Amino acid sequence: MNKSSSAGRLPRAKGIDMATCYMPKECARKVRHLVLPTVNQKIVEEFITILGMRETFEEHGVPIPNKIVMYGPPGTGKTLTAFHLAKMLELPLILVRLDALIHSHLGETGSNIRKIFEYAKQSPCVLFLDEFDAIARTRESGDEVKEMARAVNTLLQCLDDFGDNSIFVAATNLEKDLDRAIWRRFDTKMTYSLPDNESREQYIKLLIGEFGQEEGLAELACQRLTGCSFADIEQIILKAKRKAIIAGLPLCWQHVSVSYDEYNPAVQ
Ligand SMILES: Nc1ncnc2c1ncn2[C@@H]1O[C@H](COP(=O)(O)OP(=O)(O)OP(=O)(O)O)[C@@H](O)[C@H]1O
Ligand SMILES: [Mg+2]
Structure with a gap:
């Protein structure tokens, strides 16, 4: 063992x-x-x-x-x-x-x-x-x-x-x-199923935490990440956070959008 x-x-x-x-x-x-x-x-x-x-x-x-x-x-x-x-x-x-x-x-x-x-x-x-x-x-x-x-x-x-x-x-x-x-x-x-709107938004907010200050960021991300699994959402938001850290900026919509395109999730 x-x-x-x-x-x-x-x-x-x-x-x-x-x-x-x-x-x-x-x-x-x-x-x-x-x-x-x-x-x-x-x-x-x-x-x-x-x-x-x-x-x-x-x-x-x-x-x-x-x-x-x-x-x-x-x-x-x-x-x-x-x-x-x-x-x-x-x-x-x-x-x-x-x-x-x-x-x-x-x-x-x-x-x-x-x-x-x-x-x-x-x-x-x-x-x-x-x-x-x-x-x-x-x-x-x-x-x-x-x-x-x-x-x-x-x-x-x-x-x-x-x-x-x-x-x-x-x-x-x-x-x-x-x-x-x-x-x-x-x-x-x-x-188990893919997150619905409510769960997706809840999860995105948990992941963003203190990182995002842009108004409406979680809601926008929630729309964009429709059809993603929780695991995909996690990867995309982490990628976006890394981009924000590199840029020395608060997390913003641009980071999430670019990360989504780069990650290219298999949306169902
Ligand atoms: N319901 C959820 N709530 C929060 N985070 C989640 C949830 N589902 C998945 N995640 C995130 O995605 C990662 C992978 O999830 P998990 O391993 O539980 O998926 P799974 O359903 O067992 O998938 P698989 O069928 O591929 O084994 C978790 O470590 C977590 O970070
Ligand atoms: Mg598993």
């Missing part, structure tokens, strides 16, 4: 080198701003509230949710939400490296999946599988090799045996490709 700089308090699992562990403080540093649509905000808040009321839910015999799948286009905050959850729940985040998990040797992928789930069960954590479609693809698709079908079966077993000590979070851009049986295992589903 690779440990990131401030990590190191989790027990070491023998032979696992497929994941990086981020301690809650580190997760907090990664999530400076998170702009979520109201519906997702509510889902996250309720999830955290429920986990804070474990005993009460046990008394009522109602199981707590602990398996989340997040899906939607790139750069819309799925990975960021996983870090936010770990921060809020004060749990370490175990980020699985899929390239290490998926193995060309027969049976190895399944045994890797088992190892990582066993590891995550040892002590409370957020187990995060990004680009989840890479291992949870539907078993029906004709070009799938048997090895991957076996891996999906293993994954199903692991999800069923996961218990409720830890949280399982998966993210994907390709939710339609996910195996339906896997899909059914999730108790919490969150859809």
